[in-house]
Amino acid sequence: MDESRPETVVGSKSFTAVAVNCAAKAGEYIKMKLGTTGQPDFKYSRQDLVTEADKGAERLVRNLIATHFPDHSFLGEEGVEPGPEASAAALREALEAEYLWIVDPIDGTTNFVHGFPFFAVSIALARNGRVIVGVVYDPVRDELFVAERGKGAYVRGKRLKVSAERTLGESLLATGFSANPAVMRINAREASALVQKARNLRVCGSAALHLAYVAAGRLSGFWEHGLNAWDLAAGSLLVEEAGGRMSGVNGEPFDLRVRDVAASNGLIHDELLAALREVE
Numbered sequence: 176m177d178e179s180r181p182e183t184v185v186g187s188k189s190f191t192a193v194a195v196n197c198a199a200k201a202g203e204y205i206k207m208k209l210g211t212t213g214q215p216d217f218k219y220s221r222q223d224l225v226t227e228a229d230k231g232a233e234r235l236v237r238n239l240i241a242t243h244f245p246d247h248s249f250l251g252e253e254g255v256e257p258g259p260e261a262s263a264a265a266l267r268e269a270l271e272a273e274y275l276w277i278v279d280p281i282d283g284t285t286n287f288v289h290g291f292p293f294f295a296v297s298i299a300l301a302r303n304g305r306v307i308v309g310v311v312y313d314p315v316r317d318e319l320f321v322a323e324r325g326k327g328a329y330v331r332g333k334r335l336k337v338s339a340e341r342t343l344g345e346s347l348l349a350t351g352f353s354a355n356p357a358v359m360r361i362n363a364r365e366a367s368a369l370v371q372k373a374r375n376l377r378v379c380g381s382a383a384l385h386l387a388y389v390a391a392g393r394l395s396g397f398w399e400h401g402l403n404a405w406d407l408a409a410g411s412l413l414v415e416e417a418g419g420r421m422s423g424v425n426g427e428p429f430d431l432r433v434r435d436v437a438a439s440n441g442l443i444h445d446e447l448l449a450a451l452r453e454v455e
């Protein structure tokens with residue numbers, strides 16, 4: 176690679192431009208499919224849904240990326256067997272690639288199935304295991320959140336900045352309930368404890384959009400257990416580039432293998448982790 180070029184440009188092609196184009200095309204496709212996909216199929220559990228739109232959007236993104244960057248690797252949710260063990264194994268193998276695209280074609284499939292307008296396309300590019308480009312696109316609001324490592328995060332041309340709350344008491348938090356029933360029980364106990372400490376709690380059903388909202392300062396913090404790299408990769412870069420903090424729920428540094436995550440404006444991070452630790 177030409178060392179004088181930024182890390183996100185190879186030859187004359189910008190990784191970010193391709194990521195944005197893929198997200199826009201996939202977003203348009205899933206919006207067109209909204210309300211037309213009929214009954215979903217079940218994957219790991221009866222709460223883990225998939226539709227034709229998830230598979231079609233992933234195919235579209237995979238083909239476009241292969242056209243631009245045939246040597247790059249690709250990890251998409253719908254190309255991996257359901258369940259936590261299979262996803263961890265797929266990620267381990269995929270992380271050996273120098274360039275790895277990590278894609279969730281619809282983050283928020285349950286919302287998509289029910290017509291609840293909160294879902295997104297999530298596309299990230301990792302180089303040697305570190306995310307360098309992240310795009311989260313909400314086709315309903317036509318909001319495209321984009322981050323490049325070291326260059327900030329933006330939506331509609333406006334630089335993203337995390338919120339300024341300093342305490343949990345002033346914070347609007349979000350969490351998500353995993354489709355894995357055992358994990359869901361832990362989450363329910365934590366949600367019950369945290370809603371009493373925060374200003375309030377939202378559970379909107381898309382981890383990628385929750386992270387984008389932390390980056391945009393619309394949420395003060397977010398946590399969830401049992402997530403996968405495709406839920407988190409793009410959103411984690413948005414949060415970091417907007418001045419926020421990502422970590423595991425036990426405070427360990429964030430990387431793509433971390434499944435139990437906390438994200439925040441940084442200022443409330445330690446208090447959020449401490450409050451989670453207190454939950455039985």
Ligand code: IPD
Pocket residue numbers: 224279281282283284285350351352353354379380381382383399401402406
């Ligand atoms: C799900 C969403 C949801 C979160 C689940 C994820 P999917 O992704 O991010 O908000 O609570 O844990 O699995 O299945 O809609 O891509």
Ligand code: CA
Pocket residue numbers: 279281282283405406
């Ligand atoms: Ca997801």
Ligand code: CA
Pocket residue numbers: 229252279280281282283284
């Ligand atoms: Ca998905």
